[in-house]
Amino acid sequence: MAQRYQNIVIGGGHNGLTCAAGLARAGQSVLVLEAAEDIGGAARTREFAPGARVSACAHLLHAMPADLAVELDLAGNGLDYAAQDMRTVSLSESGETIVLHGSTAQGKAVSEADAAAYARFNEDMQRFAKALRPVFEDIAPELSIETWRQRLTLLGLGLRVRRLGRFHMRELLRIIGMNLYDLLDEYFESTQLKGAIAMDALLGGEWGARSMGSVLTYLYRVAGYQRNGGIGVALPKGGMGAVSGALVGAARAAGAEIRTGARVTQILVENDRAAGVELDSGERLDADCVISNADPKQTFLKLVSVDHLDTGFVRQIKNLRSSGKAAKLHLLLEGAPRFKGVEESGLGSRLIIAPGMDEIELAFNPSKYREYPAAPVLEITVPSASDSSLAPQGQHVVSAVVQYVPYDDSPDEDANRAAFLETVLDQLERYAPGIRGQVLAAELLTPRDIEREFGISGGHWHHVELVFESFLFNRPIPALAQHQAPIAGLYLCGAGCHPGGNVMGIAGRNAAQQVLKGGH
Ligand SMILES: Cc1cc2nc3c(=O)[nH]c(=O)nc-3n(C[C@H](O)[C@H](O)[C@H](O)COP(=O)(O)OP(=O)(O)OC[C@H]3O[C@@H](n4cnc5c(N)ncnc54)[C@H](O)[C@@H]3O)c2cc1C
Known part of the structure; x- marks a missing residue:
């Protein structure tokens, strides 16, 4: 039985x-x-080389x-947590970094006008995300309005948006279906700043800054920060x-x-x-x-x-x-990586390579035709800088999300993966000279690998x-x-x-x- x-x-x-x-x-x-x-x-945390452990996907x-x-x-x-409330550092080939933290954007490339605009942008997005937050967290409302509960859910959303006041309500309704490219152009001058902000909306998706709905996914991300009890962006101890x-x-x-x-x-x-x-x-x-x-x-x-x-x-x-576009890169390095403009003490930050929104879009375009980008955009962490248990003494692990990588089930998949790993290392070398020579072990998990290893159709970050x-x-x-x-x-x-x-x-x-x- x-x-x-x-x-x-x-x-x-x-x-x-x-x-x-x-x-x-x-x-x-x-x-x-x-x-x-x-x-x-x-x-999940896993060992990809002897003594080198990383968070395998997320x-x-x-x-x-x-x-x-x-x-x-x-x-x-x-x-x-090994690290909480991490700063976001946008890297540049020249070494001029931009640091985003809370409502501040700092760096030589940030003009006074952009710094003020960032504070205003942050305030606006926080306000809008707060109004939408329950919708991002509750069971999705049913569109039928047969019961009082269903009517109240929809009414609640309407009320929260209405309570924003006439000006902000109109603004939310204006921007919600917009693309982030246009919205960020309204606020900022700096190309690099716009690239760094855009990554928050685009990680994990099959979309670029010019894709419709990217403002909504930005607000989705901000709502996450609001609900997490102040840990901000955090690295769990042990991955x-x-x-x-x-x-x-x-x-x-x-x-x-x-x-x-x-x-x-x-x-x-x-x-x-x-x-x-x-x-x-x-x-x-x-x-x-x-x-x-x-x-x-x-x-x-x-x-x-x-x-x-x-x-x-x-x-x-x-x-x-459900065709994933995010790959995962894991490196074991013989020492600490030297990113231009970042002190060793700053390696506990979230590092972004996205020089601008056009560069993001250029990285996205080839993936639509199942091709690999020549200059991928990356979200990089060096978890061992905050958690020494993850790498052998004196060595470091790098964990990076790499976009935009096609779902490749062609007969050339292995050769393509190997060639693309070289492309990614070339891209890193531009921002962290010498990093290639420090690599003791490397693995790149493409969406196809993620499908195979983690059982997710298409290897998609959001499943759908x-x-x-x-x-x-x-x-x-x-x-x-x-x-x-x-x-x-x-x-x-x-x-x-x-x-x-x-x-x-x-x-x-x-x-x-x-x-x-x-x-x-
Ligand atoms: C490259 C990458 C980077 C990411 N980075 C981040 C990040 O930094 N932060 C973040 O918050 N999110 C990140 N994500 C997204 C996040 O990892 C996922 O959205 C989330 O983990 C999904 O969780 P889940 O429990 O819904 O599904 P899954 O984690 O996919 O779990 C589904 C489980 O079901 C099991 N399963 C499937 N089929 C069967 C079966 N037939 N029988 C038994 N078991 C089965 C699978 O083995 C798996 O364990 C990332 C995703 C990817 C791909």
């Missing part, structure tokens, strides 16, 4: 773990089944709600795996069971409702509810038989945009592109916006759901609420 649980969560990414912790804390039985041997999904924590961290006692479960480790602690303490090396091959549907799962070992496990942390494409195109799904629904899932047509009550498609699938007892809890990706646990928390509300 198969073992029976109230809930089975497919996938032990940070959202699956958050969901499991929420359900277990409500007194329900939960089993998490993770395909990989390591827990955490894209929020490397900076900036969007997790402070109340979630308290609720699950992540600190008590081992989460600590991002420490966040997942703390979530495992919280879930287990509440009674959840977690199994790794347990790949689900099928979601079983009986009498029109989810009945359990089958593993690659052939083992069957029964449950009242199945909650998938896997991305929507994997969940509905691989794990559920299409016989149980409407053809229109399947078509929408197939057409979801964070664009208007897959945002809010459309995410990932309207029929799934409240986490519930068209099959009774089947739910989604990962980054592909509203409100999207980043290590924040909101999708997992909201999915648990929906499961509890839906009953079995």
